[in-house]
Amino acid sequence: MSTAIDGVTVAEDFVPVIDLSGTDTPEGKALAAKAIGSACETSGFFTVVGHGVDEELVDRMYESCRAFFALPDERKAAHGVGPGTNGFYAEAGCGSKSSGIESLPDLQEVFAASVRDNSAPPAGADALTLPWEAVNQWPAEPADFRAVWLEYSAAMERLSQDLLHLFALALGLDEHFFDDKTDQASSTISANYYYPLTEPPMAGQLRKGPHADWGNLTILHQDGAGGLQVEQQGHGWRDVPYTRGSFVINIGDMMEFWTGGRWVSTMHRVRNPLPGQEGEARISIPYFHIPNPDATIEPILPFSNAHTSQRIKTASTPAEWFGARLAEVFS
Ligand SMILES: O=C(O)CCC(=O)C(=O)O
Ligand SMILES: [Fe+2]
Numbered sequence: 001m002s003t004a005i006d007g008v009t010v011a012e013d014f015v016p017v018i019d020l021s022g023t024d025t026p027e028g029k030a031l032a033a034k035a036i037g038s039a040c041e042t043s044g045f046f047t048v049v050g051h052g053v054d055e056e057l058v059d060r061m062y063e064s065c066r067a068f069f070a071l072p073d074e075r076k077a078a079h080g081v082g083p084g085t086n087g088f089y090a091e092a093g094c095g096s097k098s099s100g101i102e103s104l105p106d107l108q109e110v111f112a113a114s115v116r117d118n119s120a121p122p123a124g125a126d127a128l129t130l131p132w133e134a135v136n137q138w139p140a141e142p143a144d145f146r147a148v149w150l151e152y153s154a155a156m157e158r159l160s161q162d163l164l165h166l167f168a169l170a171l172g173l174d175e176h177f178f179d180d181k182t183d184q185a186s187s188t189i190s191a192n193y194y195y196p197l198t199e200p201p202m203a204g205q206l207r208k209g210p211h212a213d214w215g216n217l218t219i220l221h222q223d224g225a226g227g228l229q230v231e232q233q234g235h236g237w238r239d240v241p242y243t244r245g246s247f248v249i250n251i252g253d254m255m256e257f258w259t260g261g262r263w264v265s266t267m268h269r270v271r272n273p274l275p276g277q278e279g280e281a282r283i284s285i286p287y288f289h290i291p292n293p294d295a296t297i298e299p300i301l302p303f304s305n306a307h308t309s310q311r312i313k314t315a316s317t318p319a320e321w322f323g324a325r326l327a328e329v330f331s
Helices: 027-040 053-071 075-076 094-098 144-172 253-258 319-327
Strands: 001-003 006-008 017-019 045-049 088-090 109-114 188-194 207-209 215-222 228-232 235-238 247-252 269-271 282-289
Touching: 017 027, 027 045, 027 144, 053 109, 053 144, 053 188, 053 282, 075 088, 144 188, 144 215, 144 282
Parallel strands: 006 235, 017 045
Antiparallel strands: 001 006, 045 247, 088 109, 109 188, 188 282, 207 269, 215 247, 215 282, 228 235, 228 269
16 A cells, blocks of 8 residues: 555555564564565565653654754854764765765755764774774763763663574574664764755755665664655655654665575665655764674675575675775775
8 A cells, every 4th residue: 555645655564563562472573574584685674663762762862863853053063073083074975975876965954973972092993994883973062962872872772682583583693683683872863953944956956866775774763754765666765664663673784695585674864855845854873883893794684586686795794895895985
């Protein structure tokens, strides 16, 4: 089934809602794993409810992001990304570039941090410094920003482990297959701020250009404004439905490769607001799960021809993988 809103179709059938609340029993786990496996083979996207993440924590995370993005530009820029740092940036366009697509700058601002929260950058840090080795440029205001981000990051680490247990079951592996490959937190969290549009965008310019995520899996919280779209063969771009209190999960390029191409890392983007809604801002908060930097990532399943991706070039470790992607983006 799909519904249309002003020419935009919503992909209810392509992005299923999966309830994790019954996964404390082996039967419940098996059911959820089956649903996850089937979604990952077709769309690479699904929505989870019953995930156990405290809604009040999500609300505080949004409040801290809203307060930061409301600061004057120069105060935000003071926490800008630089050599060896994670922090604020505006109008990146990097997502598309990493997928080999040249595009106009995204209509957004971003604050990104590594869950490792290193106290200093490595010696010789530059633009190619890996995100988990970089130091976070925490803003001084709002005062609880760093504390809330770290609390949220712990909740995402826990949920990612629950999901990886279900992923392993869905792939017919031991439930703990991913544990020793993902026990050194290396993930990143971003807040995407899509500001109100005060003038019409340039032709082809989007809130976020088409791209696939680089890492293992992404756990995204979106607010009710909507606009996240997935590309579905034969259907074009379709809106990911918004379900209150849910997270949208998608597979990144690394997991596509890890599963021998059986699971798909799907192109997605954020469309511009519909007519009459240009004044509405939107915030989304993706957590990009990255395995241990030195974990060997090689296809668990025989490589399937069905989804052989141009984006996936070679087996490697996350450190090599991200190094190569950063080099492409900054070339
Ligand atoms: O804002 C969204 O809904 C999607 C964001 C996204 O795809 C990303 O940050 O990689
Ligand atoms: Fe993305």
